[in-house]
Amino acid sequence: MKRILAVVSMCMFLAASGLALAKEWKEVRIGVEGAYPPFSYVQPDGQLAGFDIDIAKALGKAMGVKVTLVAQDWDGIIPGLLAKKYDAIIASMSITEERLKKVGFSHKYYQTPAKFIIKKGTMENFSREAIKGKSVGVQRATIHDKYLTDNYGKDVTIKRYGTQDEAYLDLAAGRVDMLLADSVALSDGFLKKPEGKDYMFIGPDLNDPKWFGNGAGIAIRKEDKDLAEMFNKAIDTIRADGTYKTIQDKYFDFNVYGE
Amino acid sequence: MDFSIIAGNIDIYLEGLKNTLILVTISLAFGLIFAIPLAVLRTSGNQYVQAPIRAFVYFFRGTPLLVQMFLVYYGFGQFDLLKESFLWPLFKEAYFCALFTFSLNTCAYTTEIFRGAIVATPHGEIEAARAAGMSTFLMLRRIVLPSAFRRALPAYSNEIIFMLHGSALASVITIIDITGAARIVNSRFYSPYEAFLTAAAFYMTITFTFVFLIRRLEKRWHGHLQPADQSVTKIEAPV
Numbered sequence: 001m002k003r004i005l006a007v008v009s010m011c012m013f014l015a016a017s018g019l020a021l022a023k024e025w026k027e028v029r030i031g032v033e034g035a036y037p038p039f040s041y042v043q044p045d046g047q048l049a050g051f052d053i054d055i056a057k058a059l060g061k062a063m064g065v066k067v068t069l070v071a072q073d074w075d076g077i078i079p080g081l082l083a084k085k086y087d088a089i090i091a092s093m094s095i096t097e098e099r100l101k102k103v104g105f106s107h108k109y110y111q112t113p114a115k116f117i118i119k120k121g122t123m124e125n126f127s128r129e130a131i132k133g134k135s136v137g138v139q140r141a142t143i144h145d146k147y148l149t150d151n152y153g154k155d156v157t158i159k160r161y162g163t164q165d166e167a168y169l170d171l172a173a174g175r176v177d178m179l180l181a182d183s184v185a186l187s188d189g190f191l192k193k194p195e196g197k198d199y200m201f202i203g204p205d206l207n208d209p210k211w212f213g214n215g216a217g218i219a220i221r222k223e224d225k226d227l228a229e230m231f232n233k234a235i236d237t238i239r240a241d242g243t244y245k246t247i248q249d250k251y252f253d254f255n256v257y258g259e
Numbered sequence: 260m261d262f263s264i265i266a267g268n269i270d271i272y273l274e275g276l277k278n279t280l281i282l283v284t285i286s287l288a289f290g291l292i293f294a295i296p297l298a299v300l301r302t303s304g305n306q307y308v309q310a311p312i313r314a315f316v317y318f319f320r321g322t323p324l325l326v327q328m329f330l331v332y333y334g335f336g337q338f339d340l341l342k343e344s345f346l347w348p349l350f351k352e353a354y355f356c357a358l359f360t361f362s363l364n365t366c367a368y369t370t371e372i373f374r375g376a377i378v379a380t381p382h383g384e385i386e387a388a389r390a391a392g393m394s395t396f397l398m399l400r401r402i403v404l405p406s407a408f409r410r411a412l413p414a415y416s417n418e419i420i421f422m423l424h425g426s427a428l429a430s431v432i433t434i435i436d437i438t439g440a441a442r443i444v445n446s447r448f449y450s451p452y453e454a455f456l457t458a459a460a461f462y463m464t465i466t467f468t469f470v471f472l473i474r475r476l477e478k479r480w481h482g483h484l485q486p487a488d489q490s491v492t493k494i495e496a497p498v
Contacts, residue, residue, distance in 0.1 A: 075442060079451050102449045137433075141446030149447075159353075159433040160443065166333070170433075173336035175351055 025227060027066040029086035030056045034071040035163035037189040038251050039092045042071075051256070054247045055109055055238075056090040059218075062234035062243070073162060075141040078102055081219060087227060089219040092182065094143045096213035104222045106231035108215025111258030113205035114144055115183040117191065119198055122177070126203035128155060135159055137167040137176035144180045147211040164189060171199070178202075184256065215258055264448050265457045268440075275440030276461055282436060283426050285358055287419060290365035297366070298373035299399060312370065319367030324425050327364060332356040332432045357429040365422045372418060376411035377403060409480050416473040420466055427462075437461045 032052055033040045040050040048069055060067030070086045081089055081103060095105045116126065116136070123130055132155045138145045140160040148158055159176050161167040168190045170176050179186065183205065190196040206212060218231045238244045239257070248256050265272070301312045319327065335341055335350050349355045380403050388398040430439035441458035445451045478485070 075446050076451075078449050099449075140442060145446065160439075160446075161433060162431065169333050169336065173333075173342070173351070175336070175353070 025063070025065050025087075025230065027068060028060060028063070028088060028227070029068045029070055030060075031070050031072045031077055031080055031086040031089045031091065032056065033074050033077065033091040033163075035074075035165045036092060036185060037165075039185060051110075051247065051251045052090050052092055054250070055244075058238050058243045058247060059090070059231060059234040062237040063230050074139060075162060078219070081221060084221075087220065087224065088231065092185070092216045093219050094213040095215060095217040096143055096146075096211070098146070099213075099219065102222075103219045104225065104228050105217035105219055106228045107235055108217050108258070109235050110256045111207075111215030112182055112184045112256060113207040114147070114180060114212060115186060115201050115205060116178050116180050116203045117171075117186050117199050118178045118202045120200050123202055128152070131156055131178065133157075134177040135175075136178045136180055137161060137170055138180050139164050139167060142181075143212050144182070147206065147208075148180050150211065168195070172196075180206075184252065188251070260453065261450065262453055262457075264444065264450060265453055268444050268447075271435070271440040271443055272437065272457060272461065275435050275437040275458075278429070278434060278439075279423070279426055279436040279461075280465070282354075282357055282361060282429055282434075283423050286361035286365055286426075287422055289358075289362040290369050290422075293362075293366045294369035294373055295404070297370040298377055299404075301370060301374045302377045315363075316367045316370055319364050320371065324360070324364055325428050325431065328357065328360045328428055328432060331360045353429075353432045353434050357426075357432060357434055361422065361426060361429075364425070365418060368418050368421070369415065372411050372414045373407060375414075376407035379410055380406060412473070412477055412480060416469070416477075419469055419473070423465060423469070424462065 032048060034042050034048055036050070036052075038050055040048065040052040043049045048071060053069065056069065057067055068086075070080075072080045072085070074091070077089055077091060077093075078099065080086060089103075090109075092110075093099070095108060099105070116131075131152065135157040136148060136152070137159045138148050138161070140162060145158075145160060148156070152158075156178075159167075159170070161170070164181060164185060167176070167179050167181070171179050171190075172195050179190075183201070186201070191199055191201075218228075220227045220231070235244075238247075244257070297312050297315075300308050301316075303309070331350070332353065335356075341347060341350065350359075384402050384406065385398065388402045393401065426436060427438040429436045430442055433439075435443065437458050441454040444457075445454035448454070
């Protein structure tokens with residue numbers, strides 16, 4: 001009996017301390033990816049940089065909390081959040097039904113369509129027939145992976161990569177015929193670079209909410225609803241005071257927030 | 260815990276199992292075939308023959324398998340000379356790159372295992388072979404190698420298991436092996452525990468099958484080292 005009491009009181013203490021922590025966020029650890037230019041990448045000096053990183057810092061400032069960035073590989077990024085290695089994910093993560101089963105989300109902080117890219121001169125018009133038998137690279141565990149698997153899984157050979165950067169290497173080496181990814185990531189991370197000069201977009205803008213969700217949001221653990229609220233307010237703040245536009249203009253020459 | 264996910268996606272695991280078995284078997288076969296002559300040459304007196312083999316073994320034992328695989332897969336792709344050569348259709352394939360790296364890696368370790376076993380051949384056996392007038396080749400074939408295989412077996416069975424476990428790295432370069440299958444299932448359902456526990460079960464099953472087979476082989480090859488037959492001892496023991 002004594003032991004049960006001890007366990008119960010221990011549990012209550014832990015729960016209480018958890019609540020106490022949840023009430024006051026002085027420091028927020030944010031999981032980021034670091035291999036998804038121009039949203040998130042590692043500079044030559046080893047520092048993290050990119051749109052996501054700047055947004056994370058700006059949001060932290062707006063919330064008045066200390067922000068610690070934690071770099072984490074993409075396919076372990078949600079398990080890492082659930083394991084409390086960090087408190088939020090700012091890594092261009094689209095808000096999808098599947099993910100909402102495991103984590104909570106803030107409102108979106110940007111929204112851009114997905115697209116295919118291919119080597120110039122290898123395909124006239126995009127169609128299901130035309131891409132049959134091609135090998136298509138995607139980043140593992142992304143909305144693009146799921147979209148491709150669900151829609152073209154039987155028509156194409158899917159190659160899954162841990163990071164978008166590895167997919168670019170293999171496209172340039174001719175190991176895959178096409179890539180499917182976020183259009184902005186593809187354009188800024190590959191097409192505009194010297195190694196991407198022989199490649200181009202093909203096919204329509206893909207933004208079906210069933211797969212592509214409603215923009216990229218900040219993922220938090222489901223129980224941290226207060227943190228999601230803080231992020232929502234902070235997104236509104238930086239959009240209102242011009243910080244968002246300053247960051248956007250640093251990386252893009254168009255409206256990345258969507259409508 | 261929801262293992263219905265696994266049941267629903269068992270075909271991905273079975274494909275992974277197939278790929279793992281092919282990768283490991285072919286790599287081990289190539290590794291073994293090349294390791295035997297290399298080990299013999301490595302123990303021969305000529306240092307000009309020994310030096311390159313020693314360098315090869317040093318490199319592959321001195322660097323992580325993952326680094327070797329990245330060198331072959333992403334590194335080789337950087338050279339236009341290779342990309343324009345007849346070898347590129349081979350190195351373009353992730354499967355070939357994995358086979359190539361794994362074969363060289365296991366070959367280096369196996370060479371070292373056999374070298375040790377050959378060096379440990381009792382002097383008397385060699386002297387006896389020489390006294391009987393055997394040529395070097397005949398002596399290798401009849402005396403040195405058979406006894407070296409026996410001595411190498413326990414260490415080599417370890418190498419087989421290491422190779423099996425090392426093959427999990429193939430999933431990094433887009434190959435769907437058992438680990439790759441687990442990563443796909445994990446990424447689709449966000450359930451790392453179920454996905455990787457299943458992968459672990461697959462690896463364990465293969466490992467223990469290997470261990471069982473090797474133990475049978477050891478019983479046969481190491482028969483002379485086994486304790487004497489128990490039933491015989493019983494009869495001989497004084498009452």
